[in-house]
Amino acid sequence: MSNSIIDRKIGVVDSVSTSEIKGFLLDDAPKNISILEGNITFFPRINSYLVIPNETGWLVGMISWIGYNHAVTSDEVNLPQGKRMIYLNVMGHIVETLHGLEFERGAFSLPTVGDSILIPTIEQMNAVVRNDDKNVITIGTSPLAGNQEIKLSIDSLFGRHLAILGNTGSGKSCTVAGIIRWSIEESIKEAGESPNARIIILDPNGEYRHTFDDLNMDVFYCAVKADDLEQNVAQLRAPAWMWTSQEWSSILQASEKTQKPILREALRNLKSSNINIDVEKNKDIISEDLLRAHLHNFLTDSIVNEEYLNREYRTKFGKQLDERLTNMKIIVSRLGEEFLLKTEGRALAEKVESVLENKRGEYNGNVYYNSFNLQDIDDIRKQLQDLIDKLGKPSKKYLCNEDDPVEFEIEKLPSFIQVMAQDSAASQYVEFMTIRIESLLKNSNIMSVVGSEPHISLLDWINQYLGNNDEKGKICVIDLSIVPAEIVHLVVAVVTRLIFEAMQRYRKHYGQELPKLMVMEEAHTFIKKYSDDSGDYSSNGLCTKIFEKIAREGRKFGLGLVISSQRPSELSPTVLSQCNSYILHRIVNDKDQEMVKRLVPDTLGKLLDELPSLPTKKAIVLGAAVPIPTVVDIKDLPYGKRPKSDNPEFWKVWTRKNNRSTSWNEVVENWTDM
CATH class of the missing domain: 3.40.50.300 (P-loop containing nucleotide triphosphate hydrolases)
Incomplete structure (x- = not known):
């Protein structure tokens, strides 16, 4: 076919909707391939492109359906009547500019019945698929777009x-x-x-x-x-000391109410600079230092404004407050009776617990909280501040966040958790968690990935x-x-x-x-x-x-x-x-x-x-x-640069055209080498 509009015309528009254009193909339109400017393309083909001239340039459509029109005969049997039809989805339009043809998505105007449908020229097809970005890669060619290179x-x-x-x-x-x-x-x-x-x-x-x-x-x-x-x-x-507390909780299947608070406190303490002290002998000293740090974090984390008391945030805030309460009770329980702060710590815990009890509700097994009273929150904040003032400022080493990527010896984590859980209501719940940690420590395959060695x-x-x-x-x-x-x-x-x-x-x-x-x-x-x-x-x-x-x-x-x-x-x-x-x-x-x-x-x-x-x-x-x-x-x-994802060569191996060793000695040695 030549490049003239007459020679490129292959059909006319039959009907138009906002989403689709239907057209008749002319009797002399190609039935298999089209030759345009020496370029051979398949036509008509699903997902190939055609153009329709309009007042702005050319509308570009993609073929979505090809078939015959049908007429109902006297015996009510649908038969082809010799007229081929196509459906087009509108993709955009081509306009002529000072820099040549340019393609834009969308359409300013749709065609009308009787408009010509044309095979696009090479220049038009290039405008449709051309990527004007300077930084592109070529990934292949499009056989339905005149074999133009497709660049991304x-x-x-x-x-x-x-x-x-x-x-x-x-x-x-x-x-x-x-x-x-x-x-x-x-x-x-x-x-x-x-x-x-x-x-x-x-x-x-x-x-x-x-x-x-x-x-x-x-x-x-x-x-x-x-x-x-x-x-x-x-x-x-992926060393375990790099994990966050949430990642630790996921691998240990730690429960939300009892195990996670202890785990977080243990991680926070182990990531401090005091990890080399004897945990059992210095339990009270550690507990007092931890209480300072915990109360400081409790105060800074619990600064409340009115948005946290409305319907959307009240349950979230209540659960956060409850979690902090649980952590504090665990630490206070480890203080010896000679510590005067133990009494004040208990008083603060009782105050928080009283506020939570008054606002807590349950529906279908799910805990929710009603709106909190700002006065109650202010009272908790004041009581917290008074206790912190008596304790003194916490050491910076205890302000280490449990999620910080700070190195510690994960081998000490099980015993540390057990000591922290002593004398608390949570002690009976940590055994399964420590067992899971110890099982990880004994698995050499796992420890080669998450352990501390090599450093x-x-x-x-x-x-x-x-x-x-x-x-x-x-x-x-x-x-x-x-x-x-x-x-x-x-x-x-x-x-x-x-x-x-x-x-x-x-x-x-x-x-x-x-x-x-x-x-x-x-x-x-x-x-x-x-x-x-x-x-x-x-x-x-x-x-x-x-x-x-x-x-x-x-x-x-x-x-x-x-x-x-x-x-x-x-x-x-x-x-x-x-x-x-x-x-x-x-x-x-x-x-x-x-x-x-x-x-x-x-x-x-x-x-x-x-x-x-x-x-x-x-x-x-x-x-x-x-x-x-x-x-x-x-x-x-x-071939040598492709990923190794080829299908197995059953036949070539079965017929011994490709040799394969059947010795499993080295495989098993590697597998069981602990």
Whole structure:
């Protein structure tokens, strides 16, 4: 076909609605392929593009349906009448400017009945898929857009989060690796040296070993029991002294009312500078110092304004006050009778308990609190201040927060908890918690990850996992494949939280962001959806919540998120909804398809009907990083640089074309080497 409007005309508009345009195809319109300006394209095809001239330029539509019109015959049987029809979804419009053709999403005006429908020129098609951002990567070509290269904006892709979704074997992992590789390669071309890039890959299946070895980057691999693995693999570390009290509570399954308060006080004390004293012999001294610190924290945490007394916040405040009361009672109970402050401490506890009792209620097993009286709160605050004045100011070492990443010997935690629980009503409840701690301490596989040996400081950890002032950029691949199941979610939660908090503190210190990219493979395992009402504080729940926090706030601190999953219906809706770009490979499961379709506007819903039939390496790309949704043939990766996610070669192994050792000696030795 030539480039004239007459020769490019393939149909006319039959009807128009706000969401869809119907048109008849001409009898001489192509039935299989179209040749325009020497370029061969398939036509007509679902999800390909057509244009309709109008007063502003050209309206761009995507084919969503192809078929025949039907007329009812005398015998009431629908038969094709020779007229082919197409339905178009409006995608945007092309305008002619001083700089050439430009594409814009949306439409100023819709066509009318009888308007011509045309095959777009190469120039028009280029305007539709062209990405004018200077910082782009090419991920492939679009066979339905004249084989134009599809380029994605790096800042939009990573700064506003990316989801790569698709069934096993659809090419998802290769796309993840390709996106990282092509981004690094483009950065190297621009910078002329190793880029100042920081990328963390959480790899549950151990697929990314050697994937990036040839890039001009510092590639850091870590895994469990690194000594038993190949050279240049470091030991994965997430030391327990770096955990928050909530992370400790999740792994120990600590109860909210009795065990968590003791655990928090124990962590706070162990993280102080006095951890080397004899706990049993100095119990009273420790208790008095702890009481000073606790009352100080109690006072500062309980500064109340009127908003905490209204209907929305009263229950939250009541529970916080109750938790502080429990902690205080535990400490006061450990003071000897000779301590005069024991009496005053009891009096304060009774006052707080009386206020809480008067406001506490229960409905269907759930505790709630009525509005608090400001006078009662002022009385508690005054009594607290009087007691603090008598005790004197607490030592700064006891103002250490239980969540601060301060080193301590975790081996001392069980005995410390037992001593702190003595002479209190909670003593009978801590035994199971200390048993769980001791079982962790005895598991060498777990301790190799969370233990204190070999020693690693917080600065060393950050330098290892995030990189420092080295000349090369950093890719950190964290192999989670043989992390013990009891701690794998906790390890991911701890590592992810530390990285996020490091980014927050970096911006606070330097006043600007240091962009980093975090990639979570098999995201449905670690970012599972949960009920907001469940109060899920398990390690699984904490893992999901830190990713939700990154999805909501990471962009402000320069932390981009890439999630890859084969089960989008199991993912946290919060994380998925915060992703602004999507690369969708083949998705067959109905629930997964429904979830994905809810993420896009109704006008694009039919575009995703092709998901179940997409071949390997083909994907639908849509979102902020690309000008218009389109089907893309993803570029090939060199075979040796692909993630190790190929299908098992059953036939070649069974027929001895590929040799495999059947000796298990070394495997078992490695497995049982404690």
